[in-house]
Amino acid sequence: MKRTVSPFLLGFLSLSIQLLLLREFVPQFNGNEVVYGFVLGFWLLWGSVGSLLASKFRLSPSTLPNLYRITLLLGVLGLICLRFIRFFWGRGFAESLGVSAAFWTALASTCLLSFPFGVIFYLNVALYHGEIALVYLWESFGAGLAGLVVDLILIPRFTCWQAMAAIGLVALLLILIQFYSLKGLIVSVFLGLTLLVFWHFDYPAQEVVARPFNLLASHDGRFGRLQITKIEEQLTLYHDGLVAASLPNPAEAEETVHFALMQRHEAKKVLLIGGGFGAVKEILKYPAAEVVYVEIDPDIIGLMRVFLPPEERAYLESPRVKVYHLDGRAFLYKMAESYEVIILAVPGPATAQINRFYTREFFLLAKKHLTPSGVVSLKVASAENYQNLSLRRFLGMVHSTLGTAFSRVEVIPGETNIFLASDGPLDISLNYFASVLKKYKIDTQTVIPQVLFDRLNPWRQERLAKILTGSPEVNRDLRPRGYFYYLSFLASQFGLQEERLLGFFARIPGWFLLILSTLILFLIFCPFLLRHGKKVLPGWPLLILGFTTMMAEVLVLLWFQTKFGFIYEKIALLVSLFMFGLFAGARLSQKIALPPIKAILLDQIIFIACLSGLLLSLPLSVPGFVPYLFLFLFGLAAGHLFIACNSPLFKERLGYGLGYGLDLAGSFLAAVLGPVVFFPVLGLPLSVVSLLILNLSGLLAFIPRLVLDGKGS
Amino acid sequence: MKRREFIQVAGLGSLPLLGCKLFSAPLSPFSQNQPNLSRVEARFYEKLPDREIKCNLCPRFCHLGDKERGYCGVRENDGGTYYTLVYGKACALNIDPIEKKPFFHFLPGTQALSLATAGCNVNCKFCQNWQISQVRPEQVEAFDLPPELVASNAQKYSCASVAYTYTEPVVFYEYMVDASQESRKRGVKNVVVTGGHINPEPLEELIKVVDAIKVDLKSFSENFYKEYVHGELKPVLEAIKLIHARKKWLEIVYLVIPTLNDDVKMIRQMSQWLLKEIGPDVPLHFSRFHPMYLLKNLPPTPISTLEKLHTVAREEGVRYVYIGNVPGHKAESTYCPYCGQMVIKRTGYLVESFELRNGRCRFCQSPIPGVWG
Numbered sequence A: 001m002k003r004t005v006s007p008f009l010l011g012f013l014s015l016s017i018q019l020l021l022l023r024e025f026v027p028q029f030n031g032n033e034v035v036y037g038f039v040l041g042f043w044l045l046w047g048s049v050g051s052l053l054a055s056k057f058r059l060s061p062s063t064l065p066n067l068y069r070i071t072l073l074l075g076v077l078g079l080i081c082l083r084f085i086r087f088f089w090g091r092g093f094a095e096s097l098g099v100s101a102a103f104w105t106a107l108a109s110t111c112l113l114s115f116p117f118g119v120i121f122y123l124n125v126a127l128y129h130g131e132i133a134l135v136y137l138w139e140s141f142g143a144g145l146a147g148l149v150v151d152l153i154l155i156p157r158f159t160c161w162q163a164m165a166a167i168g169l170v171a172l173l174l175i176l177i178q179f180y181s182l183k184g185l186i187v188s189v190f191l192g193l194t195l196l197v198f199w200h201f202d203y204p205a206q207e208v209v210a211r212p213f214n215l216l217a218s219h220d221g222r223f224g225r226l227q228i229t230k231i232e233e234q235l236t237l238y239h240d241g242l243v244a245a246s247l248p249n250p251a252e253a254e255e256t257v258h259f260a261l262m263q264r265h266e267a268k269k270v271l272l273i274g275g276g277f278g279a280v281k282e283i284l285k286y287p288a289a290e291v292v293y294v295e296i297d298p299d300i301i302g303l304m305r306v307f308l309p310p311e312e313r314a315y316l317e318s319p320r321v322k323v324y325h326l327d328g329r330a331f332l333y334k335m336a337e338s339y340e341v342i343i344l345a346v347p348g349p350a351t352a353q354i355n356r357f358y359t360r361e362f363f364l365l366a367k368k369h370l371t372p373s374g375v376v377s378l379k380v381a382s383a384e385n386y387q388n389l390s391l392r393r394f395l396g397m398v399h400s401t402l403g404t405a406f407s408r409v410e411v412i413p414g415e416t417n418i419f420l421a422s423d424g425p426l427d428i429s430l431n432y433f434a435s436v437l438k439k440y441k442i443d444t445q446t447v448i449p450q451v452l453f454d455r456l457n458p459w460r461q462e463r464l465a466k467i468l469t470g471s472p473e474v475n476r477d478l479r480p481r482g483y484f485y486y487l488s489f490l491a492s493q494f495g496l497q498e499e500r501l502l503g504f505f506a507r508i509p510g511w512f513l514l515i516l517s518t519l520i521l522f523l524i525f526c527p528f529l530l531r532h533g534k535k536v537l538p539g540w541p542l543l544i545l546g547f548t549t550m551m552a553e554v555l556v557l558l559w560f561q562t563k564f565g566f567i568y569e570k571i572a573l574l575v576s577l578f579m580f581g582l583f584a585g586a587r588l589s590q591k592i593a594l595p596p597i598k599a600i601l602l603d604q605i606i607f608i609a610c611l612s613g614l615l616l617s618l619p620l621s622v623p624g625f626v627p628y629l630f631l632f633l634f635g636l637a638a639g640h641l642f643i644a645c646n647s648p649l650f651k652e653r654l655g656y657g658l659g660y661g662l663d664l665a666g667s668f669l670a671a672v673l674g675p676v677v678f679f680p681v682l683g684l685p686l687s688v689v690s691l692l693i694l695n696l697s698g699l700l701a702f703i704p705r706l707v708l709d710g711k712g713s
Numbered sequence B: 001m002k003r004r005e006f007i008q009v010a011g012l013g014s015l016p017l018l019g020c021k022l023f024s025a026p027l028s029p030f031s032q033n034q035p036n037l038s039r040v041e042a043r044f045y046e047k048l049p050d051r052e053i054k055c056n057l058c059p060r061f062c063h064l065g066d067k068e069r070g071y072c073g074v075r076e077n078d079g080g081t082y083y084t085l086v087y088g089k090a091c092a093l094n095i096d097p098i099e100k101k102p103f104f105h106f107l108p109g110t111q112a113l114s115l116a117t118a119g120c121n122v123n124c125k126f127c128q129n130w131q132i133s134q135v136r137p138e139q140v141e142a143f144d145l146p147p148e149l150v151a152s153n154a155q156k157y158s159c160a161s162v163a164y165t166y167t168e169p170v171v172f173y174e175y176m177v178d179a180s181q182e183s184r185k186r187g188v189k190n191v192v193v194t195g196g197h198i199n200p201e202p203l204e205e206l207i208k209v210v211d212a213i214k215v216d217l218k219s220f221s222e223n224f225y226k227e228y229v230h231g232e233l234k235p236v237l238e239a240i241k242l243i244h245a246r247k248k249w250l251e252i253v254y255l256v257i258p259t260l261n262d263d264v265k266m267i268r269q270m271s272q273w274l275l276k277e278i279g280p281d282v283p284l285h286f287s288r289f290h291p292m293y294l295l296k297n298l299p300p301t302p303i304s305t306l307e308k309l310h311t312v313a314r315e316e317g318v319r320y321v322y323i324g325n326v327p328g329h330k331a332e333s334t335y336c337p338y339c340g341q342m343v344i345k346r347t348g349y350l351v352e353s354f355e356l357r358n359g360r361c362r363f364c365q366s367p368i369p370g371v372w373g
Helices: A002-029 A033-057 A061-083 A099-127 A132-157 A160-178 A182-200 A202-210 A250-264 A276-283 A298-307 A310-316 A328-334 A360-368 A389-405 A430-439 A449-455 A458-468 A481-492 A496-507 A510-536 A539-564 A568-591 A596-617 A625-651 A658-682 A684-712 B003-013 B147-156 B169-185 B200-209 B222-229 B234-245 B264-278 B303-316
Strands: A214-221 A224-231 A234-239 A242-247 A269-273 A290-294 A321-324 A339-344 A370-381 A408-412 A416-422 B045-048 B052-055 B075-078 B081-084 B092-097 B111-116 B161-164 B189-194 B212-216 B249-256 B284-288 B321-324 B342-347 B350-354
Touching (some): A002 A033, A002 A061, A002 A160, A033 A099, A033 A481, A061 A099, A061 A160, A061 A182, A061 A202, A099 A658, A132 A214, A132 A568, A132 A625, A160 A202, A182 A202, A202 A224, A214 A298, A224 A298, A234 A298, A250 A276, A250 A339, A250 A370, A250 A416, A269 A276, A276 A290, A276 A310, A328 A360, A328 A539, A360 A370, A360 A389, A389 A408, A389 A416, A389 A458, A389 A496, A408 A458, A430 A449, A449 B350, A481 A496, A481 A658, A496 A658, A510 A539, A510 A658, A510 A684, A539 A625, A539 A658, A539 A684, A568 A625, A596 A684, B052 B075, B052 B081, B111 B147, B147 B161, B161 B169, B169 B189, B200 B234, B234 B249, B234 B264, B249 B264, B249 B303, B284 B303
Parallel strands (some): A269 A290, A269 A339, A290 A321, B161 B189, B189 B212, B212 B249, B284 B321
Antiparallel strands (some): A214 A224, A224 A234, A234 A242, A408 A416, B045 B052, B092 B111
């Protein structure tokens, strides 16, 4: 039992700290796929470097208990630094930090936090005299359990810093169990007290960062960090550092609602997905309308309700309003009702997760829930006087995607563009809006003829129409280009380098991506090959393994969300199931001993079979258990392959950390390139095909050796 | 794909690992529009030895070597001669109500042909037009619109004025001056919407050919200018004084950004300064901020803050104080400072009633300063 504590702690601690780092990172850098890619990618990269360097310098396992404690302290320090990172970059609470700042911060913070875990992996293997299967087995189990504990127990109940303190206390206890000494006990008590102090300072630290705003409340919930600030009468809700609602702000709420509702002013059923506060009030101005308001995060309403003025609260409590706490897509899958108007008030598609609301499949799903002449409306960031290339591509794509689902699409120009789509009539003329406002006595402050005459100026409409029409691109679930273009637009705010980089990937042919990633993988492998010769060849499948499993994991998560919606608990379970798959695979390799070459071959075949199965399943309506099964199988094959590849490396005395380092290096590349480039540019099916080709190459490379071995025996 | 393109693509493809900032612009096959640059010699610069020049247009006084561009990105030294690259190269063109600029005392209820080229000589973190102001001219889609066409289009679309706006018109100075002269010939007036970062000599010349200037006073604090504008306050104040001294119609807009430039004490000082230097009759607009560009995560300005600042400026003696970007607010309208009657009723960008006769209040006959027709 005691033998398993240290590797278990490694997995438990590393995944817990990684999850908490990401939780703290996102509010500071307004998380999107690029930011996630940086954090996850650099985390894996530094882990890899730590493992490889430790292998080179052959550190002593006696340093392990202290290294665990130092890692804990670094975890705390890392979270503190991230909380105050705005001061370092010279930016205020509400200022965007930008892509470059995210890049360098991710690089530095993951170095601080992940590098030691790479070293610890090596030391664990050294501690157990090369029993890598044992270490990998219990590391995987620890990581799987950490995923469940952090996602399902700590995050819903505690703040980020409190969760870190709780994990730290558990870790200190486990360190004592494995490596008891009196000196260690004293140090642990001191560290425990430090963690208890840390527990209490989350909110005060947030207050300092939020200055000069008056921070009324903060809540770290399942879907991110919610903060409420107030200046004068202006109440603002932040979700992961981005403004989710600011009240009063009639301009925002009115444009979200009225352009759509005026098309069907006698609507009885209106579905509002996200963005409810001001919008519900505006919808209720139409006497016949009943609102179904779908908001994924119950904490948003729960927290805001406390601070809302009574009259605003009354709108949410009106008998004409029904609130459901579900992912918008999951809601539409689940319910059968039809609506005259569906208003989509979700943020711009900066992540693949939000992009699910901008795809052809979603619009078709929405259409199923519309009456025959129903209207769907969505609002996206734009510009009044000039739209740059990135923005044009994004807007054009939204327009053409809507056009594949509806026969009519109209767009209101302005700082934000309101897209209206329907199979029935649409009228966005000034006269029409003016007559509806007058006839039905709809009381508005900014959607009024005195402002609309400028916004609907024919010059602006004509110019916008030119930009929007003719885009050949369609945003699809399985080829989610929308978030790629939106990210490119966001990047253009911070300088053109980042925009150009994304734009470059948008232009290149798909096959080039595969060659590029293979080339980078080969470049990573080259120094080892040059140094150790063919002895290091079993490391190549590990590199491909890291790349494949990371890509496949993220891809299945994304696929799951498009099929079944974003369901927090299920996503947490999916991630953990992969880890438990690794555990089972490693265990299997202990139980059934195969010659390494045969084992590698078998695992490659399993990988190819899984990828082929995934490829075939992607476009199908599959039962809910299928994505779980795939992730478990990927984990199983990966766990088994990891052990199979490591044993010949050990036999050749190439160092305990080499295999682990190569696995993480492959994962690093996948984390950076997968969600940001592969999925949107190639689409999910072609990404799987790329993985298949890559794995087939791995398989083909080993067949001659197998044949030779067979002849030899 | 040609061999050369392939080499570029392959070269670029390997760069992501090195970090975004290492990415080299000239190699990129992406987003560079075909250069559509003018080559008209710029004004207000000094030739220096070794083909260097010094730009005297704005307070940055860019000192440039051969082939270098100024901070604005639209003026280039080529072999010791300084060129403007955006002469006649408009990238945004609209017909806007003059109230949108905002000018409230200048030809109310008329339309302005509004145009801009790329570039700006400051870098405001809250810029509404960052997609054209913070880029080089090669990075926008511009079209040819020579000064004569500006003037004829204004006439064609019944615009009473041409507005040089959206980006900082100082950076396309030569184009603005020539277009203003052409417009004048056709009886069309010219208005400038500027941040006021311009040196006295070019400003003097500009004043001669335009009819009204709106200055965006972004704060009354040097620190704010340094941090959020990347500019200086002092030259802006000097420009305001000069415009007023030359009796050119002037309006001042102050965008109130919550927590950053909304300090009551500072606004009181600013109002006192305005009163002392340019008198009580220059309209002062307090505009509501909406989250924008790099300050997207700020809330909109609370209406009560705007009202508080409005009161402060009125208390200090500024006669025509407005609240902008709040359609329907009573402070959008003009009131006679003598009898208190509403003389111009505005809602949004629309003038709903106009109670001036020959520039005088219809109720008490007191003069209301402005350019009324």
